[in-house]
Amino acid sequence: MGQRRELFIDDFMVDVLEGELSYRLHSPQAEEMVIRQDKPWEGNASSYHTVFKDGDTYRMYYRGHNFDMSGGTLKFTHGECTCYAESADGIHWEKPELGLFEFAGSKKNNIVWMGPGSHNFSPFVDQRPDCPEEERLKATGGLAHNGGMRLFKSADGKRWTPVGDEGVITVGAFDSANIAFWDKSLGKYRAYYRIFTGGTTTAKVWKPGGIRAIRTAVSDDLIHWEGFQDLTYGDSPPQQMYTNNVISYDRAPHILVGFPMRYVERGWSPTMKALPDLQNRELRSEAHVRYGTALTETQIMTSRDGVRFKRWDEAFLRPGVERSDSWYYGHNNVAWNIALTSSRFENAEDELSFYAESGGWHGAGKILTRHSLRQDGFVSVHSTLKGGRLTTRPLTFSGSELELNLSTSALGYVKVECLTAEGTVVDTFGLDQADETFGDALSRKVTWDGWSGLKKLSGKPVRLRFTLSDADLYSFKFV
The missing domain is CATH 2.115.10.20 (Glycosyl hydrolase domain; family 43)
Known part of the structure; x- marks a missing residue:
């Protein structure tokens, strides 16, 4: 995908959707x-x-x-x-x-x-x-x-x-x-x-x-x-x-x-x-x-x-x-x-x-x-407070940081894990290291223990696993 922006207007990038997640159509x-x-x-x-x-x-x-x-x-x-x-x-x-x-x-x-x-x-x-x-x-x-x-x-x-x-x-x-x-x-x-x-x-x-x-x-x-x-x-x-x-x-x-x-x-x-x-x-x-x-x-x-x-x-x-x-x-x-x-x-x-x-x-x-x-706001992956997880298909990106277009409640969040193409968690990019990303922004940077750098994974096949709670995720993009 390089540095393309990917929307959840379809399920092209989605491999697994589990828990209390659903696609939500939004209206102007x-x-x-x-x-x-x-x-x-x-x-x-x-x-x-x-x-x-x-x-x-x-x-x-x-x-x-x-x-x-x-x-x-x-x-x-x-x-x-x-x-x-x-x-x-x-x-x-x-x-x-x-x-x-x-x-x-x-x-x-x-x-x-x-x-x-x-x-x-x-x-x-x-x-x-x-x-x-x-x-x-x-x-x-x-x-x-x-x-x-x-x-x-x-x-x-x-x-x-x-x-x-x-x-x-x-x-x-x-x-x-x-x-x-x-x-x-x-x-x-x-x-x-x-x-x-x-x-x-x-x-x-x-x-x-x-x-x-x-x-x-x-x-x-x-x-x-x-x-x-x-x-x-x-x-x-x-x-x-x-x-x-x-x-x-x-x-x-x-x-x-x-x-x-x-x-x-x-x-x-x-x-x-x-x-x-x-x-x-x-x-x-x-x-x-x-x-x-x-x-x-x-x-x-x-x-x-x-x-x-x-x-x-x-x-x-x-x-x-x-x-x-x-x-x-x-x-x-x-x-x-x-x-x-x-x-x-x-x-x-x-x-x-x-x-x-x-x-x-x-x-x-x-x-x-x-x-x-909102920009990219046609369809989101929506979660209840109980939440759930979305795992992408394997992808190859270029860049060093990940940005999300998201909207959460004051209590809600999105956390991101990086996995190998086979589904193994990449060291230092797991759920325990993932910081809660929250707010209502078009380009919110994702961090792990306060660090956003992903350069060492650039060009390698990976999967992303998003954990959502009381949140809407519209799109993501590497920069």
Whole structure:
């Protein structure tokens, strides 16, 4: 593993888990409303947000569109467009007047793209080492009926140019957020996009069948794609994945993490009718029953090879407290990518920020709410006070110290033993010499009798055995 950071978001590093230990899925906590998409061109059907930091600027892109549900039919009041916002901190956002595209006779708007691709325009920073500066930003977008997944390029993130006249991936459904990015661990681009498991979804015939699913492919140049495979989820039961939102996690780039929106059609029931905003829910159902009775939420999944995913079946971000703009089709769809932002607590570590949708369908535009999570905080190995032990698979590291991302109670702790690959305790690194490590920190050094040095074990196959009591262990890393 060298000096890679390893997370407990899966069991890849775990050989034995014993005692009162379990994997615990953690959920982001709602913070503040960061943006309201209330301009006429943004509308109440804005969606498919992308957020990322580019230099000192946080950039946000999203679809502008508007529904008219009056009369029990679904109508669009204007065509789709791609809107833009920016921020210095990822919390306070501005929508600049760009003067690039005309809407209702005026260019005083924040529109950066109109035309094919606007339904699901998904930009990213191209991190390929030799990417030309004039096209350092790329985007994908498009639907089956207008060429499939198209490619766009930009130097400044505001002025975009199509790459070619046709889609770069043409077989699929694409009626969702389809994304691509450079995977530096693989040394290739990856794409993830919408398919259906049955039926036909082409430019000429739209008769999808089966369930919504995700397909992936790889490329050296974003133009020519190969290795097409459908994602698998082990023993997780079939579920409808509306989006994928896969990223290479920055603090552990060899680990891919996705935040798909789970789509659930529940139909009418007494409880469905007890959910908020019944009048509008029934109005939407006049156009199509699922518009009123489908529910959505965000899940989390992770992979080491980009195809076989560990999907946590419990929700990562539930619909939450019932209010007029929650518990509906499209609610809590999170933006693609995670932003690293400052904590609201002074001197606290930076945190991961997710941006989730609420509102929409009727009246004014949607609201985007920021949700926060500790770094690496997706899943932990959790222990009761009675505790237990976790033993890793054999590993070879480089460095001289071990750091833990952990959270304990005032009484709780983590202790670490070093074992040979065969399981024998290494002299001076046993349980009796291990100091109790406690607190709530992203990088807490481990010590044995007050000494943190591990250099003599560097480059040799070893196992780590963690003893936990009333603690959560999120990740570990040698430095």
